[in-house]
Amino acid sequence: MLFTLGAFVSLAVLSFLGIDALPGDGCTALLGRFGTPAKVAECREEHQLTDPVIVRLGNWANDVVHGDLGYSIKRDEQVAQIVLPRIRNTAMLAVVAALMAFPSAIVAGLLIGRYPQSRIGRAINTLGVVAMTLPEFVIATILWLVFSIWIPIFPGVTVVPSNATVVELLPHIWMPALTLAAVVFAHSMRTMKAGVTTIQLMPFVESARLRGTKERVTLLRHILPAALPPVVNTIAVDAAWLLTGTFVTEAVFNYRGLGRLAIDAISDRDTAVILPIVLFGLGVYLTMSLIADMVVRLLDPRLKQHRS
Amino acid sequence: MNKRIVYCVLGFHAIVALLAPLLPLAATDEQDPGATLQGFSSAHWLGTDALGRDILSRALHGGRPSLVIALLATALSAVIGVALGSLAALAGGWIDEALARLIDFLLAVPTLILLLLIASFFGHDPFVLSVTLGLMYAAPIARVARGSTQVLLARDFVRVARLQGGRGVNLLIGEVLPNVWRVVLTEIAMQFTWIILAFSSLSFLGLGASPPTPEWGLMIAEARSYMTINPLSVITPIVMLGSLVLAVQALVDRE
Numbered sequence: 001m002l003f004t005l006g007a008f009v010s011l012a013v014l015s016f017l018g019i020d021a022l023p024g025d026g027c028t029a030l031l032g033r034f035g036t037p038a039k040v041a042e043c044r045e046e047h048q049l050t051d052p053v054i055v056r057l058g059n060w061a062n063d064v065v066h067g068d069l070g071y072s073i074k075r076d077e078q079v080a081q082i083v084l085p086r087i088r089n090t091a092m093l094a095v096v097a098a099l100m101a102f103p104s105a106i107v108a109g110l111l112i113g114r115y116p117q118s119r120i121g122r123a124i125n126t127l128g129v130v131a132m133t134l135p136e137f138v139i140a141t142i143l144w145l146v147f148s149i150w151i152p153i154f155p156g157v158t159v160v161p162s163n164a165t166v167v168e169l170l171p172h173i174w175m176p177a178l179t180l181a182a183v184v185f186a187h188s189m190r191t192m193k194a195g196v197t198t199i200q201l202m203p204f205v206e207s208a209r210l211r212g213t214k215e216r217v218t219l220l221r222h223i224l225p226a227a228l229p230p231v232v233n234t235i236a237v238d239a240a241w242l243l244t245g246t247f248v249t250e251a252v253f254n255y256r257g258l259g260r261l262a263i264d265a266i267s268d269r270d271t272a273v274i275l276p277i278v279l280f281g282l283g284v285y286l287t288m289s290l291i292a293d294m295v296v297r298l299l300d301p302r303l304k305q306h307r308s
Numbered sequence: 309m310n311k312r313i314v315y316c317v318l319g320f321h322a323i324v325a326l327l328a329p330l331l332p333l334a335a336t337d338e339q340d341p342g343a344t345l346q347g348f349s350s351a352h353w354l355g356t357d358a359l360g361r362d363i364l365s366r367a368l369h370g371g372r373p374s375l376v377i378a379l380l381a382t383a384l385s386a387v388i389g390v391a392l393g394s395l396a397a398l399a400g401g402w403i404d405e406a407l408a409r410l411i412d413f414l415l416a417v418p419t420l421i422l423l424l425l426i427a428s429f430f431g432h433d434p435f436v437l438s439v440t441l442g443l444m445y446a447a448p449i450a451r452v453a454r455g456s457t458q459v460l461l462a463r464d465f466v467r468v469a470r471l472q473g474g475r476g477v478n479l480l481i482g483e484v485l486p487n488v489w490r491v492v493l494t495e496i497a498m499q500f501t502w503i504i505l506a507f508s509s510l511s512f513l514g515l516g517a518s519p520p521t522p523e524w525g526l527m528i529a530e531a532r533s534y535m536t537i538n539p540l541s542v543i544t545p546i547v548m549l550g551s552l553v554l555a556v557q558a559l560v561d562r563e
Contacts, residue, residue: 133557135505137512266428
């Protein structure tokens with residue numbers, strides 16, 4: 001816990017310094033190519049950008065601790081007001097994609113591991129690996145071609161504003177969510193399958209079978225719990241990616257989440273907005289690995305004993 | 309996938325990437341305003357895009373930018389990764405501990421956002437992008453190299469070499485590295501596909517190859533608006549990119 005916090009703080013400071021070292025700041029972003037040196041200097045004076053790095057780092061850290069994420073000179077808006085609705089949208093997208101991908105991946109992995117000869121299982125496995133290997137924009141384009149043009153079920157491009165209500169957003173979430181789910185599905189499915197393949201040869205499974213335990217019970221009570229812990233780690237990594245790595249998918253579907261904002265902010269060179277997005281990403285990664293450790297400890301009784 | 313098919317696909321991509329400029333193809337930037345978004349025809353076998361450019365020619369040239377960057381970056385990450393990982397394992401003690409932390413730290417860096425930042429602030433220079441990608445992707449290779457070096461250092465043949473007077477870097481080059489390569493090669497092949505994907509994603513977002521360069525990601529991005537009129541303009545680069553990446557992946561899975 002303490003280690004995670006320490007890692008977060010040091011990475012946050014590094015990100016601040018790294019982004020600060022990039023050529024350009026809020027004022028050059030605002031004034032663009034019309035910014036004469038005099039105007040830029042005036043703007044910097046006004047927004048206290050002339051202070052030395054260490055002073056600005058201190059001010060910024062103080063503000064963040066007091067809940068103030070800063071101010072975007074380029075967008076003339078509080079950063080929190082820009083970023084928070086986008087975090088909500090991305091979180092909704094991540095939840096829908098996670099619900100599509102993870103439960104089905106666990107079931108598929110369990111069944112494909114148990115019945116490796118099955119034709120349907122093999123087909124699902126191949127499809128999953130293909131989806132995992134192709135880049136998101138290719139999957140998104142293929143899904144778009146199929147589900148928005150050839151069989152028009154879903155709208156292809158999102159046209160709702162970033163602060164739309166949940167109900168307004170919902171019809172536009174399926175296509176990007178399906179894309180993201182297709183990308184992550186095979187990771188946990190393959191981890192699950194690999195686990196089941198080795199575990200079902202272990203003595204405790206054999207002894208359950210020899211006792212005359214029904215196949216269904218063996219699968220659900222003996223094999224599933226033993227195969228789950230490694231899958232939790234895979235899911236944690238993928239869940240973190242769903243919250244922070246969705247740049248391309250959001251850009252393809254014009255979905256107004258954090259990834260889309262990141263691309264916009266980077267092409268505007270709006271460093272005030274880039275920084276909290278980077279921090280959010282770091283925070284999500286560290287939190288997810290912490291949660292994964294805790295869940296694995298709950299699922300695996302051996303680790304609990306080991307600790308006490 | 310059948311092994312023979314995989315080799316055929318890889319061979320096709322290698323030949324096309326090397327020989328594309330020599331093939332009797334239309335110029336990639338030759339526009340034909342009278343024939344935009346055409347389907348199959350004898351003049352343009354796979355049709356034309358929105359500017360009337362030959363899709364076949366552009367698709368066959370379109371792998372070259374990503375392949376050059378991927379080869380450069382993979383070579384760089386392989387050299388740095390293997391050197392860092394195996395030296396850490398050989399040195400042991402606090403040096404190993406410090407290098408292992410450094411590798412963990414590099415693994416935590418969010419790849420795509422860093423790439424976007426670099427591409428946006430330092431321009432589309434392929435050399436800068438290759439070096440950045442090479443440095444970023446060195447960490448996973450270093451981790452694998454460190455792990456397998458540690459295992460090898462405990463093996464009998466390395467201990468015998470040590471007793472015969474093998475020391476330090478000579479021991480590493482003579483005994484350990486020839487065996488590490490075999491394990492690390494799989495990781496390197498996977499990096500190769502990831503780098504191709506990363507670069508084509510960058511191009512797709514408008515921060516990699518710049519128009520009018522023929523590049524698969526960029527071609528897909530440009531053609532998406534005209535997908536309903538001429539699906540060929542999107543499907544052709546998808547098939548090219550997809551077949552290359554899937555073939556490398558199938559090769560890795562088999563090893």
